[in-house]
Amino acid sequence: MITVSIVVPVYNVERYLPRCLDSLRNQSYRAIEIVCVNDGATDRSAQILERYRAVEPRIRVVEKENGGLSSARNAGILAATGDIVCFVDSDDFVAKGMAACLVEAFEATNADVVTFGGEVVPAGTHDAWLERVLSPRDKVYTAFAPDIFTDEAAEPFAWRTACRRSFLLENRLLFDEELRYGEDKIFHYAVYPRSSKTVFIEDKLYFYRVGRDGSLMMSRSEDRYLRLYDHVRIVERISRDWAEAGFTERYGTELLQLMAEFVLIDIMSAPVEWRTPLANFLDAVWKTYFSPEQLDELMRDRIFGSMARAILKDRKRAFGVQRKFVFYLNTLRSNPLFFVRRFGSRLTSIGPLKHVRRAVADRLPMSSRRQAEQLEKIAWQVAEAHAFADSMALLDIEAEGRGARDQQDLA
Numbered sequence: 001m002i003t004v005s006i007v008v009p010v011y012n013v014e015r016y017l018p019r020c021l022d023s024l025r026n027q028s029y030r031a032i033e034i035v036c037v038n039d040g041a042t043d044r045s046a047q048i049l050e051r052y053r054a055v056e057p058r059i060r061v062v063e064k065e066n067g068g069l070s071s072a073r074n075a076g077i078l079a080a081t082g083d084i085v086c087f088v089d090s091d092d093f094v095a096k097g098m099a100a101c102l103v104e105a106f107e108a109t110n111a112d113v114v115t116f117g118g119e120v121v122p123a124g125t126h127d128a129w130l131e132r133v134l135s136p137r138d139k140v141y142t143a144f145a146p147d148i149f150t151d152e153a154a155e156p157f158a159w160r161t162a163c164r165r166s167f168l169l170e171n172r173l174l175f176d177e178e179l180r181y182g183e184d185k186i187f188h189y190a191v192y193p194r195s196s197k198t199v200f201i202e203d204k205l206y207f208y209r210v211g212r213d214g215s216l217m218m219s220r221s222e223d224r225y226l227r228l229y230d231h232v233r234i235v236e237r238i239s240r241d242w243a244e245a246g247f248t249e250r251y252g253t254e255l256l257q258l259m260a261e262f263v264l265i266d267i268m269s270a271p272v273e274w275r276t277p278l279a280n281f282l283d284a285v286w287k288t289y290f291s292p293e294q295l296d297e298l299m300r301d302r303i304f305g306s307m308a309r310a311i312l313k314d315r316k317r318a319f320g321v322q323r324k325f326v327f328y329l330n331t332l333r334s335n336p337l338f339f340v341r342r343f344g345s346r347l348t349s350i351g352p353l354k355h356v357r358r359a360v361a362d363r364l365p366m367s368s369r370r371q372a373e374q375l376e377k378i379a380w381q382v383a384e385a386h387a388f389a390d391s392m393a394l395l396d397i398e399a400e401g402r403g404a405r406d407q408q409d410l411a
Contacts, residue, residue: 002107004032004084004099005165007076009069014044016091018391021052023093029100034059035076040066055398070175070183077168086162091209098205102162109140111199112167113191116160118206136200144193146254152200154192158184160206163191182234189238193247225274228266232281235259239289252294260304268307268318268326275318279311286312
């Protein structure tokens with residue numbers, strides 16, 4: 001029987017941990033192990049883990065000093081014993097049939113990697129981008145192709161990708177512990193090119209919590225320069241890995257286009273005092289890992305060519321009027337509707353029109369959509385508080401029952 005190892009990194013999530021663990025204990029497929037990695041939590045997470053471990057023999061707890069999400073996931077991979085390894089963040093939860101669906105997919109296709117879909121919670125608090133990236137189609141790749149990144153909903157969360165443990169170990173695939181942001185993207189760019197068969201399934205097996213206070217994603221998004229710098233570091237890590245593995249010789253042009261889409265707009269729209277160091281960093285990365293022919297082809301690209309030339313050849317294009325021309329030309333070619341909206345927004349932010357817009361906005365009531373979102377958040381918080389209390393009460397009942405059975409066995 002195929003066994004599934006579910007790796008759960010845990011750090012200061014006492015409010016959310018019970019729901020996560022309940023969803024794993026209640027899997028319809030029973031041949032699972034739940035590898036909880038306590039990454040030096042300072043709240044009551046460790047005590048909650050111990051209470052669950054006392055009543056659930058499939059839960060294993062790995063203790064370690066705080067090292068971040070990647071470090072915790074790596075500890076979980078190395079401790080896992082199952083045939084399949086997947087990841088669940090401890091503030092999220094999963095569908096009851098997740099493990100069964102994964103086992104079925106791996107058995108039916110003999111894949112190395114399976115990527116699945118997810119839902120955002122609370123409902124109604126996400127945008128179209130999240131809906132799109134968490135909604136893959138059913139598709140099988142019998143060999144790697146860059147189409148995985150361009151045509152499939154393949155990113156950016158590692159918790160939606162399960163792998164054979166043997167595949168991870170044979171290829172020495174672990175998370176980059178030097179980066180505390182973007183490790184999921186690096187993981188996918190390492191996994192997919194090495195996979196002999198990659199399967200996407202449309203099943204939405206995961207419930208992803210957005211906007212949690214104190215989460216790494218929230219804290220990093222508030223520091224724009226650090227986020228932009230990390231984006232270039234991600235490009236450097238992926239480019240280095242592909243170059244060392246020999247992937248850039250065949251797919252270098254495609255990787256450059258993918259990385260251009262990921263990072264160029266950020267750099268070109270960054271504040272002027274940040275633009276030069278970021279551009280210098282990216283210039284050094286690309287010239288280190290890609291051939292002059294591949295870089296020339298990127299600079300001829302219809303959408304990103306002008307921006308690439310501003311980084312690699314003519315830095316004047318990254319400043320002043322030339323930068324605006326390059327930036328808006330890219331926007332017009334890649335997303336005409338967004339260009340029109342941005343132009344309209346800029347137009348209404350000038351002089352008297354700006355004051356008129358603010359005056360009108362101040363007098364308009366909250367939209368019905370915004371009201372519904374606020375009510376959904378409040379209702380979700382109340383329901384979660386009740387669920388936490390119920391989980392703790394049920395644990396007490398289970399512990400008492402187990403204690404009574406142990407006493408009878410001794411007698």
